[in-house]
Amino acid sequence: MKEPDEQLEGHGLPRASADTGSVNRRRFLAGSASFVAWGTASFLLKTAEGGDTNDAADPTRRPGLPARPYGERSSFEAVTRASESAHSLTPLQELHGIITPSSLHFERHHNGVPTIDPVRHRLLVHGLVERPMVFTVEELKRFPSRSRLAFIECSGNSRHGWQDAGDLNVQELHGLTSVSEWTGVKLSTLLEAVGMRREATWMLAEGGDAAVLDRSVPLTDDVLDQAMVCYGQNGEALRPEQGYPLRLLLPGFEGNINVKWLRRLKLGTAPFMTRWETSKYTDLMPDGRAYQFTLVMEAKSIIIQPSGRQRIRPGFHEIRGLAWSGRGRITAAEVSVDGGRTWKAAQLQEPVLARCHTRFRFPWTWDGRPTIIQSRCADETGYVQPSRASLIRVRGRHSLYHYNGIQSWKIAEDGTVGNVHV
Amino acid sequence: MSTSKTLLLGAAVVLGLLSVPFGWTSDQRGTDYGLGRSATEPEIRPWNIDVSPSGEGLPPGRGSAEEGAIVFSAKCAKCHGRTGTEGSADVLVGGRDTLKTDKPMRTVGSYWPYATTLFDYINRAMPWDAPQSLTADEVYAVSAWLLHQNGIIAEDAVLDAQTLPSVQMPNRLGFIPDPRPDLPPP
Numbered sequence: 001m002k003e004p005d006e007q008l009e010g011h012g013l014p015r016a017s018a019d020t021g022s023v024n025r026r027r028f029l030a031g032s033a034s035f036v037a038w039g040t041a042s043f044l045l046k047t048a049e050g051g052d053t054n055d056a057a058d059p060t061r062r063p064g065l066p067a068r069p070y071g072e073r074s075s076f077e078a079v080t081r082a083s084e085s086a087h088s089l090t091p092l093q094e095l096h097g098i099i100t101p102s103s104l105h106f107e108r109h110h111n112g113v114p115t116i117d118p119v120r121h122r123l124l125v126h127g128l129v130e131r132p133m134v135f136t137v138e139e140l141k142r143f144p145s146r147s148r149l150a151f152i153e154c155s156g157n158s159r160h161g162w163q164d165a166g167d168l169n170v171q172e173l174h175g176l177t178s179v180s181e182w183t184g185v186k187l188s189t190l191l192e193a194v195g196m197r198r199e200a201t202w203m204l205a206e207g208g209d210a211a212v213l214d215r216s217v218p219l220t221d222d223v224l225d226q227a228m229v230c231y232g233q234n235g236e237a238l239r240p241e242q243g244y245p246l247r248l249l250l251p252g253f254e255g256n257i258n259v260k261w262l263r264r265l266k267l268g269t270a271p272f273m274t275r276w277e278t279s280k281y282t283d284l285m286p287d288g289r290a291y292q293f294t295l296v297m298e299a300k301s302i303i304i305q306p307s308g309r310q311r312i313r314p315g316f317h318e319i320r321g322l323a324w325s326g327r328g329r330i331t332a333a334e335v336s337v338d339g340g341r342t343w344k345a346a347q348l349q350e351p352v353l354a355r356c357h358t359r360f361r362f363p364w365t366w367d368g369r370p371t372i373i374q375s376r377c378a379d380e381t382g383y384v385q386p387s388r389a390s391l392i393r394v395r396g397r398h399s400l401y402h403y404n405g406i407q408s409w410k411i412a413e414d415g416t417v418g419n420v421h422v
Numbered sequence: 423m424s425t426s427k428t429l430l431l432g433a434a435v436v437l438g439l440l441s442v443p444f445g446w447t448s449d450q451r452g453t454d455y456g457l458g459r460s461a462t463e464p465e466i467r468p469w470n471i472d473v474s475p476s477g478e479g480l481p482p483g484r485g486s487a488e489e490g491a492i493v494f495s496a497k498c499a500k501c502h503g504r505t506g507t508e509g510s511a512d513v514l515v516g517g518r519d520t521l522k523t524d525k526p527m528r529t530v531g532s533y534w535p536y537a538t539t540l541f542d543y544i545n546r547a548m549p550w551d552a553p554q555s556l557t558a559d560e561v562y563a564v565s566a567w568l569l570h571q572n573g574i575i576a577e578d579a580v581l582d583a584q585t586l587p588s589v590q591m592p593n594r595l596g597f598i599p600d601p602r603p604d605l606p607p608p
Contacts, residue, residue: 111550124461124469132461139457193458204472210553212546214472264469273475275543279534282597288522290533291604292597386605394605398526 079104082171086110087154088241089175092322093304098357099149100178102234107241108154108176111210114261118237118245121208123229127267130195137231137245143185143193146228148251149356151324153177153297155254155281161388161403165421169308173407173419177324179357180242182249183232188224190265200267204274205248208263215257216271217250218293226251226355229262252326252355253295254401256281286396297326299385300404301333301360301377307409308419314368321346324357325379332378333360339372339408339422340387346375354380366411372422374408388421473542477587480541483558484582487575490567493560497549506571511550515571518592531572535597537589541565541581562586 055061079095081088081104088107090100100106107113118137126132157176160166196219206214217223228249231238238244243260250258256276271277271293283291301323306312319337323330329352334343349359360375376385388405410420473479495504503509507516517527527533530540545561547553556564566581575581575589 111547111553124466126461126466126470132466133458134461134465135458142457143455193455206469206472210547212471212553214546266470266472268474270474272472273536273539274472275539275547278536278539278597279528279530284521284526284528286522288526288596290521290597291600291602294600294602296600296602298602383603384608386608390605390608398524 081106082175083107086112087176089171090178091171092175092177092302093170093307093310098179098322098351098353098359099234100180102180102236102239102242105152105178105180105233105239105242106154106176108156108255109209109211109241109260110213113241114209115240116208116245116261121245121263123246123263123265125190125194125265125267127204127265128197128200128269129191129267130197133194135190140185140190140229140246141231143189145183146186147181147183147232148228149179149181149351149353150249150251151177151179151297151355151357152249152255152258153324153326155256155294155297155401157255158300158403158405158407159400161405161407161421162392162397162399165419167309168419169310170302170304173308174302176255177357180233181235182228182230183235184228184230184246184249187227187229187248190229191224191267196267199269202268202271204264204266204268204272205257205259205262206264206266207243207259207261209261213256213259213276214272214274215259215276216274216293217248217257218271218295219267223250250295252297252328254281254297257295281401283395283399283401285399291399294402297324298402298404299323299325299327299330299377299379299383301330301375301385302407303335303373303375303409306373306411306417308417310417312366312411312415312417314366314415317364317366319346319362319364319373319375321360321362321375322357323348323360323375323377323385324355325377325381325383326355327383328380329354330358330377331380333358334376335360335362335364336374336376337364337371340374340406343376366415368413368415370411370413372408372410372420374406374422376406471542471546473538473545475536475538475587477538477583480538480583480586481558482583483562484580485559485561485563485566486580487563487566487570487577489559490563490565490570493556493564494567497552497556498564501550506568514568518573521593521596529572530568531574531592533593533596535591535594537565537569537574537586537591540568541586 079091086109090104090106121137123135154176158174160168160173201219203217203219204214205217206212230247230249231245233239233242238247246262247260248258248262283294301321303319303321305320319335323333333346335346336343346360346362349361352358378384386405391405408420408422410418501509501511502514506514514530517529517532520527520532541561544564562581569575570577
């Protein structure tokens with residue numbers, strides 16, 4: 001492969017003599033610097049002549065950057081997560097497609113992101129098994145592997161929906177959901193390897209962080225079919241904030257149970273009743289009782305363009321949104337541009353995958369009159385995303401978690417878009 | 423027969439032959455991949471810290487509310503407040519009979535269904551800035567103090583592996599298994 005200085009030769013630029021690499025690089029950089037200076041002078045000259053503007057920033061007039069070992073996005077791109085100390089929110093309204101870049105995947109942790117040496121990390125599987133066993137990360141990578149796309153959504157996502165409508169955008173309202181391609185070994189493969197006993201019906205999954213976070217997982221047929229112990233995310237190792245080096249993946253289940261920094265699986269005959277599934281992540285109802293083990297994230301959709309705190313002009317807009325369901329595939333998304341009086345089918349964008357964000361699109365011309373736009377979706381079980389009113393009618397306003405009511409955006413006469421309840 | 427059909431047939435025959443040894447290998451291995459090793463009792467013990475509602479997993483030790491007041495004041499009050507109701511972290515005390523109201527308080531006394539969970543969580547994750555630094559006696563004592571502050575046990579009650587699981591939490595029957603989908607069809 002040619003070095004950058006060799007590639008430049010044909011362009012009449014200063015060519016370093018074949019020397020050591022470091023000398024070549026120095027000369028190349030010196031040559032680049034003089035070229036930039038020359039380019040600037042040339043630009044000034046041509047501008048003074050009133051001819052074509054030979055902009056010094058014209059990327060066709062100067063050599064580009066050399067290759068680098070680990071890529072970064074363009075210096076012009078500045079989209080970030082909105083972060084607090086214990087969580088950060090994905091800027092869904094700024095993203096394309098369905099995959100969340102690993103650097104923008106939302107975070108939630110309960111006493112910081114641990115630094116774990118993968119060589120020292122171990123996964124212990126014990127309890128109601130024939131053979132309590134310990135696996136290294138390298139050993140887990142040697143098991144038959146699986147990869148799949150799946151969303152992970154914190155059950156506290158969209159929780160502002162229970163309250164009065166604040167002036168919030170998509171990221172602030174719904175940024176606790178993200179999609180990655182996850183790679184790992186099926187949980188059932190590991191449970192076969194340790195000889196899961198027939199009477200085992202629940203499994204404690206525990207992390208190696210400073211919260212030693214633990215959750216009870218029901219060992220249903222669906223869980224055994226879907227669950228994975230993952231080491232890969234979007235083609236590389238898990239990010240530290242996503243559980244490096246190991247996390248549990250329970251596609252469609254609330255984020256908290258997808259235990260990160262996974263170090264222990266213990267099989268038993270009953271739920272372990274950890275703090276996270278009793279005092280937290282339970283849904284308080286108006287009668288004072290609380291739903292418990294509400295693990296599946298029910299279907300939800302949101303319009304991300306146009307959306308909160310954006311401003312649009314009259315004319316054509318492609319309404320863009322995301323829909324997802326923890327129970328399976330999205331089968332339909334509908335859009336209303338008249339505050340819910342009429343609904344029209346939106347086009348689902350391939351790929352449409354089970355327990356994964358699905359994109360939808362709806363062409364629309366805004367006539368400049370104030371209106372409210374909304375979306376709703378249905379999944380393959382026939383479940384239809386509810387209105388906020390019907391959700392609150394059953395669950396009240398104090399359940400904190402699992403809000404999936406229809407999101408409404410009001411478009412004002414001046415084109416500003418705001419979060420409202422209808 | 424056309425050339426393409428001949429090629430396809432040939433490919434199928436070759437694949438069929440290849441699949442025999444592959445399939446045989448897979449069947450012979452079954453689910454034993456020869457990966458991992460047996461876990462020893464000394465390496466299971468320090469990680470096996472979960473405490474179930476039956477009390478299984480509770481360590482030896484004991485503690486009273488009186489002793490717990492001293493530990494709480496020294497190690498917990500800076501986040502949870504002097505009485506467990508002030509401070510930046512979760513409110514731990516009070517809130518009884520608020521769950522049906524418009525201002526529900528989910529505290530240890532009003533909401534938590536099991537006293538064992540209290541021991542388990544303090545033991546594994548508290549204090550926030552020094553998790554797992556408390557002795558078993560200290561965890562029993564802080565648990566006792568919090569349960570006493572919530573009016574659930576007497577001040578002179580002593581908690582240990584026998585008495586803690588028998589503590590009756592006020593909201594023990596306050597939870598129902600996931601009934602969803604729970605909304606009428608639209």
